[in-house]
Amino acid sequence: MKNELKIGSALSILTIVVGSLIQIFYTPLYMKYLGTIDFGINSLVQSIMGYIGMLNLGLGNAMLRYTVRYRAEGKFEEEKSLNGMFLTIFSILMIISIFLGAYIYVNIPNFFSDKFTAEELSKTKSVFLLMMLNVAISFPVGVFSTNIASREKFLYQRGLSLVKTIVTPIVGAVLMLNGFGLIAVTISIVVSGLIVSMFDVIYARKLGMKISFRNFDFKVLKEIFHYSFYIFLNIIIDRVYWGTDRVIIGKYIGVTAVGIYSIASIFNTLYMNFSTAISGVLFPKINRLIVEDKHEEISNLFIRVGRLQYILLGLISSGFILFGKEFIYLWLGEGYSEVYKIALWIMIPLTVPxxxxTGIAIMQAKNMHQFRSVIYCIIAIGNVISSILLVKQxxxxxxxxxxxxxxxxxxxVIMNIYYYKRLNLDIPLFWKNILKMSIPIAITMGVGILLNKHIININYINFLIKVIIYGGTYFILLFFLGLNKDEKKEILKMIVKHNTEKNTIKD
Structure with a gap:
């Protein structure tokens, strides 16, 4: 199980790295053959799909939590009934999502007609209809995917995700190069999603997932809905943060501006993915630690994972501050300078959460996520109001x-106080660790500023030279000035192991 966790984390990181590289090459291709308008339409529809996807009500985490608990307690009959109960619920939600999707589809022209042309509205409706198919099917299939996750089969899930990450854009690129447009590319994405769903159903059944539609425990169902309500509230808030901006921009400015904003969002999405690659596989482990009442170990895990995440995010954020504008110019050409500013305004504050x-997973496992949901709801409403006011200006x-x-x-501000006061996480020690790690990062940024002053000409070779020097300096300084003894030992152990394996292959 420990190896499964390590391999799952490694595959998650590999998926993100590969996905990032593909995105870097895929986006300019998309812009060249389809254009900013089609990119904006695709991004806008994905945002709307996110709202429909909220109908899962946060029940996925609840199912994972109760499935892990039943299996640990040996309640296999109850687990079977739980699977049947969730499959029934999600099938009903699928039907509701279809009716909701039909309503939105009919009203797309009414909402966006002021800033969209007739052709843009037609494409938006077609893409919406196709993506709606994927979203609707994802509801019942989610029961099987969650069951796989409850068994901590990260090798399968992360491996399949890696294959999808590679294959989907390749198919899309082939279609674009052969003259096919946005609709054909969208169809390829939908088909890949359906294939993954089919694999999840087959694999879950192969693992022994059993389903019973008898003896539903409605007392447990009540607990589940109470537990899921605040997770659902978090999903709404996340959707407000990451989806509403595009809808507001589409409403008040137009689809081209949505495309610009969506390009900036690529950087922040990749940034988030690097962070969640590690913490995303920890929910079952955190549940076990809470059941075993190991509070100190939970706090240590929070700090340890935060440090690991900061190693990656410190490099990405500081590097983007110094070289991001140059990268965007080389990547997309002129006319995208606003992408850098938009990305920075979100990336820097986003680093802390x-x-x-890991704190979110701890709150959910302890069933203490209600406070975060309420606070974020209030802030999210303020965010929507201020976004509408600021977008006009x-x-x-x-x-x-x-x-x-x-x-x-x-x-x-608010969540750090809550983590410290209510979850009893050692927040002062956490920030002491982060500040110590920030010293070598600050020094490295000084080196980056000097590089920018002395290597002025903008071209791929100069950019690569600066990035390589900066990255090398970053890891050297971080190793000697930022990492603790355990982290250094782990890195040296990995290097020794790699060299030993290499020499064994040679022999």
């Missing part, structure tokens, strides 16, 4: 400013 996102960047400020208030 990302290095502390400053354009797309106004939405980014509103989102960044809301992150500072909610995540950096």
């Amino acid at each position: 990302l290095i502390q996102n 400053y354009g797309a960047i106004g939405c980014a400013i509103a989102t960044g400020i809301s992150f500072m208030i909610g995540n950096i």
